[in-house]
Amino acid sequence: MAEWLFEAGIGEQRAALIDDDGHIIRARIAVDGGGPQPGLIASARLIERDLARLDTGEDITLVRPPAGITLGAAIRVEITRAAIPEPGRPKPPRGRITDAPARPAHTLRESLIDAPVRELRTHEPDALEAAGWSEVLEEALTGDIAFPGGMLRFWPTPAMALFDVDGDPPLDALAVRAATAVAAAIERHNIGGSIGIDFPTLAGRDARQAVAAALDSRLPQPFERTAVNGFGFMQIVRARAYPSTAELLRSDPVGAAARAALRQIERTPASAPNCFRVPPKVRARILAHPDWMAAIVQRTGRTPIFDA
Structure with a gap:
C-alpha cells in the first residue's frame, strides 16, 4: 500500500508518497515563510481593481475583479494559488473575494489525506533517502530526468514548463516510454499550469495516438491536453495551486x-x-x-x- 513519509525539518516540511516498491510517486516541500498558502482566508483591503493587500502586508492578485466594491474597502480573501517564483518578477499569490469566515491554510502535514502517513524521526533509518529523495531533488535542480533508453530535459519557464525528449531509436517506442516518464515527472514534481512536451517527430497517426494513450494511462486526472501534432509537440494544462519542486529549489x-x-x-x-x-x-x-x-x-x- 502507498504511504506518505513526512518529515518536519528545519526551515521546511517535506513529504514523499511512496509506492509499494519504495519509489517516490510525489515529492512535496513546504518552505517556512513561503507566504500565503492556498486555503487561507484572511482580512484584506482592495488597493486596486484586481489587487488586494492582506492585513499582514502581502499583495494578492484577484481572480475576478470585484464589482461594486470601492478601493480601500475591507474584504476577506481566499488564497487559491501560492506565489510562483520566477526570474526577475515572481508571480504574487492569487485569490478571490469571499464571505467565508477567516481560517488558516492547511499545513503540508494536514494536507496528506489520501494515504497513511508515517512521520519520520532522525534516530531511525533514513526512509526518505532510501526512496530516492536526493535523486528527486537533483532532478528538480538540474532538469535531467533519466528513463529507460532516454533522457528528459525539463525547464520551468514563465510561459510554460517544457520537456524535451532525447533517446535511442526506434522513435515510436522511445516516445511512448517518454510519455510515461513525463507523466510520472509531472506528478512527482507537482508541475501544474501549461506544460509543453517536445517528442520526436512521429510518422503516422497511430504512433501519435499511442503516445497520448501512454500519457493518459499514467497522469492522474484532472487535466486537459492536445493531441501530439505532426512535429511531435503536445500541450497539457493542469490546475496549479503551488510552485513545482523545480521552481522552489531553483529560485x-x-x-x-x-x-x-x-x-x-x-x-x-x-x-x-x-x-x-x-x-x-x-x-x-x-x-x-x-x-x-x-x-x-x-x-x-x-x-x-x-x-x-
Missing part, C-alpha cells in the same frame, strides 16, 4: 542547500565529529537564521561547527 538554491545541510547535520550520530564542511554561501545562510541554529542545537544537543 533559491542556496536556501535549498542550507536546509539540506541541516537535514544531514540533524541525522549525524552524536558520536560522529561535530565539524561540517559546507560552501561559504550555505554557511552564511544558516548563520543568518538564528531560529535554524536554535532548532539544530535543540534537536542534536550541540552547536555545529562549520568548516567552509
